[in-house]
Amino acid sequence: xxxxxxxxxxxxxxxxxxxxxxxxxxxxxxxxxxxFVSGKHVVDCxxxxxxxxxxxxxxxxxxxxxxxxxxxxxxxxxxxxxxxNVFFKKTSALPLPLPDGSIDVFI
Numbered sequence: 001x002x003x004x005x006x007x008x009x010x011x012x013x014x015x016x017x018x019x020x021x022x023x024x025x026x027x028x029x030x031x032x033x034x035x036f037v038s039g040k041h042v043v044d045c046x047x048x049x050x051x052x053x054x055x056x057x058x059x060x061x062x063x064x065x066x067x068x069x070x071x072x073x074x075x076x077x078x079x080x081x082x083x084x085n086v087f088f089k090k091t092s093a094l095p096l097p098l099p100d101g102s103i104d105v106f107i
Contacts, residue, residue: 029052033052037107039062043103044056050076052107053066
């Protein structure tokens, strides 16, 4: 097993082995959610290391905020994916560190 970037056993992570059906299920969920994000202000809650965030970036949202409790996963996602409209922060989803009514899509 390779290096993982999170503590969660079910999380898809670079270098982590999961059964192929688990990876396929995650990818199908990401692809479905990505159909709603074009031009939107998006929260990727429990974003982990950004595997799903990559799907969302391809659909060109206006902004993506990725939140997770795992500091290592957030650091990895930040190094790999942060840019002008993609932000990551270690935080709880309750409450979100964003103004009320500022989000179009919550994933």
